[in-house]
Amino acid sequence: MSAESTNLTRTTAAGLADLLTAGDVSAVEVAQAHLDRIAEVDGAVHAFLHVDAADTLAQASAVDAARAAGTPLHHLAGVPIAVKDVVVTRGTPTTAGSRILEGWIPPYDATLVEKLRAAGLPMLGKTNMDEFAMGSSTEHSGYGPTHNPWDLTRIPGGSGGGSAAALAAFEAPLSIGTDTGGSIRQPAAVTGTVGVKPTYGSVSRYGLIALASSLDQAGPCARTVLDAALLHEVIGGHDPRDSTSLPQAATGYADAARLGGTGDLAGVRVGVVKELAGEGYQREVSEAFARSVRDLEAAGAEVVEVSCPSFEAALAAYYLILPAEASSNLAKFDGMRFGLRVEPSEGPVTAERVMAATRGQGFGAEVKRRIILGTYALSAGYYDAYYGSAQKVRTLIQRDFTAAYDQVDVLVSPTAPTTAFKLGEKLDDPLAMYLNDVATIPANLAGVPGISVPNGLDDAGLPIGIQVLAPARADERLYRVGAALEHHYQASQGAILDRIPEVAR
Amino acid sequence: MPTFNSEEVARLAALARIDLTPDELTKFAGELEVIAHAVEKVSELATADVPATSHPIPLTNVYREDVVSDVVDRDAVLASAPASQDGKFLVPQILGEEA
Numbered sequence: 001m002s003a004e005s006t007n008l009t010r011t012t013a014a015g016l017a018d019l020l021t022a023g024d025v026s027a028v029e030v031a032q033a034h035l036d037r038i039a040e041v042d043g044a045v046h047a048f049l050h051v052d053a054a055d056t057l058a059q060a061s062a063v064d065a066a067r068a069a070g071t072p073l074h075h076l077a078g079v080p081i082a083v084k085d086v087v088v089t090r091g092t093p094t095t096a097g098s099r100i101l102e103g104w105i106p107p108y109d110a111t112l113v114e115k116l117r118a119a120g121l122p123m124l125g126k127t128n129m130d131e132f133a134m135g136s137s138t139e140h141s142g143y144g145p146t147h148n149p150w151d152l153t154r155i156p157g158g159s160g161g162g163s164a165a166a167l168a169a170f171e172a173p174l175s176i177g178t179d180t181g182g183s184i185r186q187p188a189a190v191t192g193t194v195g196v197k198p199t200y201g202s203v204s205r206y207g208l209i210a211l212a213s214s215l216d217q218a219g220p221c222a223r224t225v226l227d228a229a230l231l232h233e234v235i236g237g238h239d240p241r242d243s244t245s246l247p248q249a250a251t252g253y254a255d256a257a258r259l260g261g262t263g264d265l266a267g268v269r270v271g272v273v274k275e276l277a278g279e280g281y282q283r284e285v286s287e288a289f290a291r292s293v294r295d296l297e298a299a300g301a302e303v304v305e306v307s308c309p310s311f312e313a314a315l316a317a318y319y320l321i322l323p324a325e326a327s328s329n330l331a332k333f334d335g336m337r338f339g340l341r342v343e344p345s346e347g348p349v350t351a352e353r354v355m356a357a358t359r360g361q362g363f364g365a366e367v368k369r370r371i372i373l374g375t376y377a378l379s380a381g382y383y384d385a386y387y388g389s390a391q392k393v394r395t396l397i398q399r400d401f402t403a404a405y406d407q408v409d410v411l412v413s414p415t416a417p418t419t420a421f422k423l424g425e426k427l428d429d430p431l432a433m434y435l436n437d438v439a440t441i442p443a444n445l446a447g448v449p450g451i452s453v454p455n456g457l458d459d460a461g462l463p464i465g466i467q468v469l470a471p472a473r474a475d476e477r478l479y480r481v482g483a484a485l486e487h488h489y490q491a492s493q494g495a496i497l498d499r500i501p502e503v504a505r
Numbered sequence: 506m507p508t509f510n511s512e513e514v515a516r517l518a519a520l521a522r523i524d525l526t527p528d529e530l531t532k533f534a535g536e537l538e539v540i541a542h543a544v545e546k547v548s549e550l551a552t553a554d555v556p557a558t559s560h561p562i563p564l565t566n567v568y569r570e571d572v573v574s575d576v577v578d579r580d581a582v583l584a585s586a587p588a589s590q591d592g593k594f595l596v597p598q599i600l601g602e603e604a
Contacts, residue, residue, distance in 0.1 A: 107581035200561045214560050240569040246562070316544040327521060334522070336596050341587035343597075344524075351599040352522065360524030368523055369533055372514060373540060375521045386544070389551035394558040396550060430536050431543055447561025472562055 005033035009170040013079045013227040016173060020067075020078040027060035027067075027078030031122050034080050038124065038171045041503040046146050047156075047166040049085050050093050051125035056080065059122035066120070076230060077120030082172040084163050085126040086133055087218065088207045089113050096209045097129040097159075099142040100362030101339040110207020111242070112176065112218055112235040119234045124172050127162030131364045132330065133183055133211045135159050136436040139427055140366040147423070148191060149503050150462055154420040157187030157436075163221045164191040169503055174231050175221040180211050181318055182416075182440025184219050185452035189415035189465025192454045192496040194228045194482070195221045197440075199472045200447035201246035203232075204239035212325035213244075215318075215444040223497060225453060225483040226261065229253035232475070248473060256476035260483030263491070266300035268481065271408035275311045276439045282418040288456030288464045289414045295488035296412070296481075306404045306411065310396035314442045317397070319434060320377045320390035321445070327374030330367070333359060369430060398446045405471045410481050413439045415452040415465035443469050451478040453485050454496040463496055509538040 008016070008030055019025045035053045042048050063078040083089060086096045088106035090113075095101040109117070116123065130140035138146040138161030148156040149169035156165040160177035164187035167175055177184035179197035188195030196219045203218045210216060220231035236250025272293060277286065297303050334351075335341040335358030342357040343349050363371070377386045404411055416436055426433045443450040449472070452465040466485060470477040489496070511530040514537065518525045525533070579592060588595040 104585050105581075107577045107585070108575070201564075241575065243567040244560070244562070244564065246564075310550065313546055313550050316546045319540060319544050320547060331522075335587060337582075337587075337594055338585050339587070349597050351597045354597045356519075356522045356524045359522055360526075363523065365529070365532075368518075368525065368529070369536060369540075371521050371523065372517045372533060373537060375517045376537075376541075379517070379520070385548055388557060389547040390544075391557035391559055392551035392555040393547050395555050398558060398561075431539055434540075445561070 005036055008033040009037045011173065012224050013076060013173040013222060013230060014224070016079045017075050021075065027063040027122065028057055030078060031056050031060035031080050031124070034124055034172055041169050042171060044147060044152055044503055045149055045165050045169045045171070046144060047127055047162040047169060047171055048082070048125045049095060049097070049128050049143055049162070052092065055092070056122050056124055063120045063122065074119035074234070076234060079121055079173060080124045081116060081121045082124045082127050082163060082166045082175040083113065084160050084176050084178055085129055086178050086209045087113060087176060088209065089123065089126065092123070092126065094126065095142070096133070097131040097141040097143065098362065098364070098367070099340065100333050100358065104339050108207065111204035111239045113207065115235050121174070121234070127160070127166055127175060129162055130159035131367050132209065132326070133159040133178060133180055134326070134366045134370055136182070136186055136433050137423070137426070138162060139423060140364055142364055145423055148420045150191065150420065150500055152504060153422055154462070155190065155423055157190040157420065159183040160187045160221065164188055164193050164195065167191065167193045167221060167223050168497065168500060173223065174227060176218060176235070177221045178208055178216055178218045179444065180215045181322065181444050182437040184221060185440050185450055185465070185467060186416045186436055188221060188452040190420040190463060192463030192500065193221060193223055194225055194451065194453055195219065196228050196232060196451045196478060197443060197449060198232060198236060198475050199246065199449040201244050202236050202250060202449070202475060204242040204245050206239055206241040210329040212322045213329060214325060215322060217444070225451070225479055225486050226254060226257040228451070229257040229479045246473065252476045253479045256479040257483040260480035261487050263299055263484055263487040265296060265481065265484050268301045268410070269408040270296050270301045270303045270481070271306035271404050271411045272303060273311065273411050273413045274305050274307045275309065276413035280417050280435065280438070281414055282458065284456065284458035285414045285418065285464050289466060292455045292466045292485055292489070293412070295485060299484050299488060304408065306407055308400035308404055308442070310393060310400045311442050313393045314397055314445055315434060315438055317390040317393035318441045318445060319373070320386050321394065323370040323374030324377045324387050325374070327371045327378065330371055333362065366430070394445050397442050401446045401448055401471070410477050411469040413467050415439060415467040419458045419460070419462040419464055439467060448472050449475045449478055451482045453482045455485060455489055457496070457499065461499070509534045509541055
């Protein structure tokens, strides 16, 4: 790659937008630089399931033509983006990481994709993920895992490992993720990138292949807090096609990020969640968190410890609610209308038997496990004891958040208990895999927003993240506090991605 | 929670319409037993006086204009179907074997 195209792939989305607006570079040049980078490193990283260079360049060329014609454009027009494969894209294959949807071409766009197209962000491709977003490592993808660009033998997090790895490997300046229990934030933490789970309903769910409808939320992934804020403003806002969509406009996030970027948090009250620390958290993760807390205090924030006792049951409640909703949502994969159809090898070829054969072959192990668990949780005789109890725990977790936000403006914790582990290390121990999301799950159960921002490296040189949580509909606080954390970390350590080794090939 | 033996997994897999191999039945039984035990703690906290929450941010009276919109093209839908005929999905027999 030329020095110039290397520079383009290392530039932030905000920086690219400025270059494009000034006419210093064309959208086609920016897209080509990223496509070249994908061609160069994605064989090793495997962040993408689908790339169509001609389509990307056509979208970029349309932006250049519009700019030449003097058409008013969105500020991010021409900044390319990668989209998680759980988001449906008209005319572009969408699999959600599952073999059961191999080759499926959606006949419509998700609302967030319509918004990206309207703003003129050329789509680079679809990113790899755990099948139907069930996992914390992308190892449950039906198409093979994504490799962490920091160390190709390690996991990039999950389920949105592809969207995070694409950023860390400089294959894309922006990407879209979805977060049901941490699938945006945990991959961000283990790849040294930024990921935001907005307030439930801030970004439309129309056109997301549903995992757990009461938990799923799409959000922005980027290399800086400001870039994430800019992207959130593009994809957020009310959508009449999603009845859970919030009526508020998605504005003020970039301003909040710029305010936080001054490093000043005077008057901001920050709560450290007592229950999200201690046993189970890697030593360097705890140390980096303690340093960030000191940064917050130095920035003028008032930091106190708060207790959220019900968080200790969050993981248990989540692994009843999520499988229950997933078992229902995934019933649509019946081999009748889209995707794979497998006929039974013997006996009558009835719809019911075709469905069972199709799902037996098309679903991976984790999907089967969770559907069976969900079917169990919802079955007669157990519903009240398990699913009903989990819904009550959800109430208790919401009460904990409400009480905490009576005392403080935001909460902080480590994003994930450990840095990136080795591919294969936890694949045979589902419960160990689930524990990766212990700090991120409470936000999904309560619908509150969260961000992960890089805040350190462990002794092996692997990235660590800190999570900031805000009350529902107060997403701007994430961007202010997140940008302040980023500012103070970079002031002493420099940008974390400046320390990533070049991808081995 | 009862024991997740392979017979129980087979019963649930049949309800969920997923064919499992004998190896999968054995493997899942062991794994689900561990997971089921871990999620049991919800019943300790969920006392009778706590109301259930099904949705994180309740919205009420969500309406939209009653107008035709978002019509998806039939041919585009059928193009990705496993089988189609005469502008319709073509599916296996849906009733018993005497059909």
